[in-house]
Amino acid sequence: xxxxxxxxxxxxxxxxxxxxxxxxxxxxxVEIPGAPASVGDILAGxxxxxxxxxxxxxxxxxxLRPHVNVFVDGENTRFLGGLDTPVGDGAEVVILPAVSGx
Amino acid sequence: MAxxxxxxxxxxxxLGTTKGAFLARARGGGGAGDGGWDLDGPHFxxxxxxxxxxxxxxxxxxxxxxxHNPFWGTTLRFSDDFGASWSGKAERxxxxxEDSGLSLKRIWQIQPGSAREPEVIRLGVExxxxxxxxxxxxxxxxxxxxxxxxxxxxxxxxxxxLCLHTIITDGEPGGRAxxxxxxxxAYRSDDGGATWAARNNGVRAEFLPDxxxxxxxxxxxxxHHPSNPARLFLQNHWGLYRSDDWGDxxxxxxxxxxxxxxxxxxxxxxxADTVYIVPLESDGFRCTPExxxxxxxxxxxxxxxxxxTEGLPQRNAYxxxxxxxxxxxxxxxxxxxxxxxxxxxxxxxxxxWRLVCEGLPPVVCVKACxxxxx
Numbered sequence: 001x002x003x004x005x006x007x008x009x010x011x012x013x014x015x016x017x018x019x020x021x022x023x024x025x026x027x028x029x030v031e032i033p034g035a036p037a038s039v040g041d042i043l044a045g046x047x048x049x050x051x052x053x054x055x056x057x058x059x060x061x062x063x064l065r066p067h068v069n070v071f072v073d074g075e076n077t078r079f080l081g082g083l084d085t086p087v088g089d090g091a092e093v094v095i096l097p098a099v100s101g102x
Numbered sequence: 103m104a105x106x107x108x109x110x111x112x113x114x115x116x117l118g119t120t121k122g123a124f125l126a127r128a129r130g131g132g133g134a135g136d137g138g139w140d141l142d143g144p145h146f147x148x149x150x151x152x153x154x155x156x157x158x159x160x161x162x163x164x165x166x167x168x169x170h171n172p173f174w175g176t177t178l179r180f181s182d183d184f185g186a187s188w189s190g191k192a193e194r195x196x197x198x199x200e201d202s203g204l205s206l207k208r209i210w211q212i213q214p215g216s217a218r219e220p221e222v223i224r225l226g227v228e229x230x231x232x233x234x235x236x237x238x239x240x241x242x243x244x245x246x247x248x249x250x251x252x253x254x255x256x257x258x259x260x261x262x263x264l265c266l267h268t269i270i271t272d273g274e275p276g277g278r279a280x281x282x283x284x285x286x287x288a289y290r291s292d293d294g295g296a297t298w299a300a301r302n303n304g305v306r307a308e309f310l311p312d313x314x315x316x317x318x319x320x321x322x323x324x325x326h327h328p329s330n331p332a333r334l335f336l337q338n339h340w341g342l343y344r345s346d347d348w349g350d351x352x353x354x355x356x357x358x359x360x361x362x363x364x365x366x367x368x369x370x371x372x373x374a375d376t377v378y379i380v381p382l383e384s385d386g387f388r389c390t391p392e393x394x395x396x397x398x399x400x401x402x403x404x405x406x407x408x409x410x411t412e413g414l415p416q417r418n419a420y421x422x423x424x425x426x427x428x429x430x431x432x433x434x435x436x437x438x439x440x441x442x443x444x445x446x447x448x449x450x451x452x453x454x455w456r457l458v459c460e461g462l463p464p465v466v467c468v469k470a471c472x473x474x475x476x
Contacts, residue, residue, distance in 0.1 A: 019386070023198040071311045079256065091282055093309075098258070099285045099309045099385075 010035040012042060014093045023053040039070050040083035042093055055096070067098040081098065114184075115437055115458065116165065117445060118151035118426075118467030119144070123167050125185050126445065126458055136449075139458045145169075145185055152426070155212035156471035157238070159220040163474050166239070168209035168225075176206055178225075180239065184473060196225060196233055196242045202249060204229055210265045211426070216273030226266035230257055230283040232295070240419045245295045248281070253300065253317050257286035267425055268324045272331050278351055280334065285309075285320035288336070290349050301349030308340045308385075323425045324369040327374035335377045335404065337367040337425075339385060355404030360391040366428035366438065370451065375403045377432055378452055380423040388422050395419040397428075397438065399452050413455035414446065424466050432469035439465025 007013045012032045016024060019075075024030050034046035043064075047054025057068055064070065070077045070085075071094040077085040087093065107163035115126040118421045122144030130137025145151075149169035157164045165181040167188070178194040198204040208228040215222030225233040225242065232245040248254075248266075257264055268282035268357060276294035280301065283289070287305065289298040307319045320339035327333070334354060336343040342362045343352040348403035356362035361381040370376035379398050383391045390396065395414040398407045422441040434451040446455045 044136050069309070074311050076258070078258075094311045096311070099307075 007031055008033075009089060010090075012045075012091055014038050014042060014046065014095065016095050017097055019097065020053060020056060020095070021075055023050040023056070036088070038083065038087055038089055039072065039077050039081075039085045039093075042070075042087055043083070057093055069096050069098045070094075071096065107343070113435060113471055114156075114471055115139075115429075115430055115445065115447075116154040116167075116467070116469040116471065117143075117439060117462065117465060118154050118167070119439075119443070119465050120150045121153040121463035122147045122149060123154060123169070124462060139447075141184060141459055142345060144463075145188065146179075150466070152466050153209045153212045153225075154467055154469050155214055156469065156473065157214040157223070158471070158474055159214060160238070161216060162238070166212045166223075167282050168212060170208045170311075176208055178209060178212075178242075180240070194239055194242070196227070198231070199249070202244070204231070204249075207263060208265065210267040210270055213269040216271065217356060218273055219275045222275070224269050224271075226269050226281065228263045228265040229259075230254075230264045230266040230286055232266055232269065234464065236296070247291065247295055247297050250288070251289075251298060253286065256318065257283060258318065259285070268321070270290055270324060270326055270334070273328060278331075278348065280324060282321040282324050282336075284322060285318060285339070287317040287319040288321050289317075301345075303350065304351070304352035304354075305336065305338055305343055306341050322365045325367050325377065326368040327369050330374040333374065333403070334432035335367060335369070337364050337379055339363065342379065342404070354475055355400075357404065357406055359398055359407050360396075364423075365425040366423045367425075368428045368430045368436065370428050370434075371432040372434075373401070376451070377399045377404070378428060378430070379407075380428060380438065389420040390422070393417065393419050395421045395440075397436070397452055397455075410452045410455070411446075412453060413448075413457075426467045426469075427465050429468045429470040431472065435470060437468050437470050439468045441465065 036042045113128040117124040124143030126139045135278050145167035149171045150214045151169050153168040155166040170176045177191045179188045211226035213224045221238045223235045223239050232248050233242045235242050266283050271279040280290045287302040290301045291298045306313045315459045325335050332348045334345040340363050342356040344355045345352045359381050364381045366380045368378045382388050394416045397410040400407045427439040436448040436452045439445045441464045444460040445458040447454045447458045
């Protein structure tokens with residue numbers, strides 16, 4: 001079930017694609033506490049709360065998987081600072097599989 | 103293997119695969135392959151051939167191909183003897199301007215211009231840009247209005263690369279044109295290519311937080327018929343659409359198809375209401391739904407679609423037909439190739455199908471032509 005209302009201070013809400021909800025008990029929207037300051041912090045928080053999820057987003061080299069996009073307030077963080085992109089209080093974070101042409 | 107002398111006069115298929123190009127020539131009368139097909143190739147063995155074309159304007163009978171070598175890059179090659187020999191690797195050079203910071207990866211489309219512009223050829227390339235030649239392919243220049251488009255930095259590539267794969271024009275020199283980029287969306291120029299505006303109103307982008315952005319859609323193919331140039335049909339990365347106003351607005355026409363995801367789309371050569379597609383189950387699976395190889399045809403401009411199955415496997419057919427692997431040829435021939443290396447032909451508007459060949463490398467390009475008699 002999606003969370004509703006405004007998240008508490010220091011909490012960032014993250015929307016996940018259906019393919020990753022098996023790691024979150026079926027929830028497409030999860031909250032990351034601890035005032036995460038960057039996309040990297042968000043992904044670390046996701047991994048801590050939901051074992052196995054981080055490995056689906058981050059390679060063993062520490063980079064975002066090439067066909068995963070993380071949006072902060074609608075902006076693709078690949079065009080911003082990548083994992084260092086700052087995440088403000090109340091930011092809307094959405095993770096989506098990238099389009100894969102062929 | 104047949105020798106290639108270009109004199110068959112029958113239907114000929116230009117087949118681009120991930121391991122070279124093949125030519126399939128129809129045997130016997132009518133050129134529809136009733137007597138079987140002769141296969142010639144591979145040309146450019148080991149190289150990916152995503153784009154081929156036949157140019158019969160201005161007295162020519164010229165094949166074009168754009169092989170991509172993973173080590174040595176992409177070259178543009180032509181043959182005036184139907185594949186018996188090809189131009190050298192250095193003869194036709196397609197290069198981005200030095201100050202662009204870009205370098206050519208692949209050529210995805212080779213598009214001879216209309217009969218009214220017999221010396222014009224356009225190329226759709228990766229990274230996404232349009233190149234044009236005004237001297238039948240001697241010299242090439244990047245189209246500045248797309249090369250320096252302000253949206254360029256926001257276009258994004260997927261696994262297939264950032265490619266400009268579709269070029270549609272009104273046939274008039276200096277006229278209107280529509281191109282499509284995966285993933286950038288559709289763009290139209292009304293001034294001969296000087297400026298380009300996004301034309302994606304109504305086309306969705308499932309992979310973005312904003313499902314209906316101005317641009318950034320992953321358009322897979324657009325087709326139209328010269329007799330009704332303002333009407334466009336679009337196969338999207340999720341979504342099947344029609345526009346009746348040159349792309350100003352798009353309407354969903356996924357009426358009765360098993361999936362609105364797919365790559366390939368082709369226009370009937372003689373009927374502006376008839377279009378062919380090959381739906382795929384999803385962007386995750388990318389195979390034909392229910393393991394049935396079905397071409398879908400509309401004869402009413404997308405109001406309804408029917409499955410065409412006669413002669414096509416309906417069990418254990420986990421097939422994929424890519425964006426340029428479906429083609430038509432007058433009067434009623436339809437052809438497609440699959441990622442598993444099969445090629446099928448129909449001579450009755452798609453109602454029934456025969457296998458042309460199998461066992462090819464993955465097929466990424468199918469073009470059909472009727473070469474002139476020598």
